[in-house]
Amino acid sequence: MFSAPPGAQFPANIAPPGSPLASPAGFGPSVPGTLIPQGQIPGANLLPASPTQLPSLANRAPALAPHAVAGNGVPDSVLSVAPAFEPRSGGVVQGVPQQIGAPVAPQAATSPFYFLSDGYGHPSAGTTPAISPPGQVLPPLPLAGEGWGEGGSVQSYAGVPSPQPLTPTLSPEGRGSQPQFYFVDAVPLAGGGQHPPFDVHAVRRDFPILQERVNGRQLVWFDNAATTHKPQSVIDRIAYFYEHENSNIHRAAHELAARATDAYEGARERVRKFINAPEVEEVIFVRGTTEAINLVAKSWGGQHVGEGDEIIVSNLEHHANIVPWQQLAAAKGAKLRVIPVDDSGQVLLDEYRKLLNDRTKIVAVTQVSNALGTVAPVKEIVELAHRAGAKALVDGAQSVSHMRVDVQDIGADFFVFSGHKVFGPTGIGVVWGKREVLEDMPPWQGGGNMIADVTFEKTVFQPIPNKFEAGTGNIADAVGLGAAIDYVNKVGIENIARYEHDLLVYGMAQLGAIPGVRLIGTAADKASVMSFVLDGYTTEEVGHALNDEGIAVRTGHHCAQPILRRFGVETTVRPSLAFYNTFDEIDRLVSVVRRLAGRRRG
């Protein structure tokens, strides 16, 4: 099972050598100070937003003129003096009693090789990167075409392409004597490019909340599919915004409005680059994935879906990608049709083909299932939708933090995601849409910011993206999302995908080997999620037992009732991984579940 990193069945998802994606210019982490191209930023002057580097307003270009600068962030020179970036005194989180507040390691000295160098986060210490352990001989994990069966056995899967079979860097069997570092740079990475080493312990030091203690134990956060934690650079970037830049955007003639606009539009550009969107105006800020899908259903759907038309979703969908379409279908007299999945939880493409016809108006599918972890073949799904004359929306809520997303490669008309699931703040998310599709859509909300001219007779709307951003948006958290993207870029999304893949293979094997555990979702291509049920226990009981040991998992229906019912369950226990999780944490989870299984009630 998933012997390649998530999404790797589509070679195009992994940048080939020499491609723009593999090259530093297309890939944030290795290019400190990459210039934002001129002439692309709407309503923005991407001048540096720091008090020390801002030219006077008189010297500024007109507010709409973009400038080629490194970014919308905070220059190193400012970071080094800004109080928000100083190590906490006494290593104690401010405002938290000493015995509760966890020590926070001074950061500049500990994570030298992926810190932000463009001034949007921590200063770089410039020290030598940690070195991978000398070549280890490691037994193989399941190869392409194999997967995990009940009880952790390896099964064969037919036809699972694996362009880049992964040699694991760390075997389950070899644990215990392993060093405390988990590097993936020993693995030949897709494209053969040079990537920085991945040091999970250095990464963990960037997430203060991971030092929390719960029920006397160090917190283990396995609820990443619900929300992810925030690195210090994101927390600090938001604080910096409120300390130095806070203003409404786009309108005022004063300095702080210019800074806030810089920061907000700079974040938009970061999103554009992160998902490889062609144009920054195609990136619309919303509250999250739910609002994003509602925007598309209300605006595009309201205009283009009529009586007798059909909307296709998959059985895997989160309620957020079911309910808005259901509401639209009910309002318009249209029909919702569902792509079924096989027993591993992968969508059945042949069945999908049979659903498509000339009444199909839009196909809306998740890229990664939040309940099962299945990575759906979205590129193929989109292509088939387009061949049928339909539009396609891809829900990237669970994909963007685990794999490289290239919206041009996927080819959908819309791609949506939430900031809080990719180490950014809550309350901010993204709709990306193709320019021609967005331009043809009516606004879905009316108010300030989205208008060019208003009389009592009529309103002229702003062009995209402002047309879809009525009212004062979540400015600070958009800026925080920009910082989160910087952070992910610095770690390197391919490094993240590979490390998480090893974790997932290990976790699935360990959990699947426990008698009485039934893994729900065993597709060959998976990311992050290890849903299971345990004989003799309710999922809540398992969740409580884990919480008693400081381990946070989600139990319940995960807002995805249809897919759980497909597997004959109403709820599961759902540990979900992020790149700051460790093999030791999986061992802690497994030992609790094993203990429960050993005491199983008849």
Ligand SMILES: Cc1ncc(COP(=O)(O)O)c(C=O)c1O
């Ligand atoms: C696949 C998927 N889609 C949509 C959503 C909704 O995201 P949000 O609650 O951030 O709007 C989620 C959240 O869990 C999800 O996992």
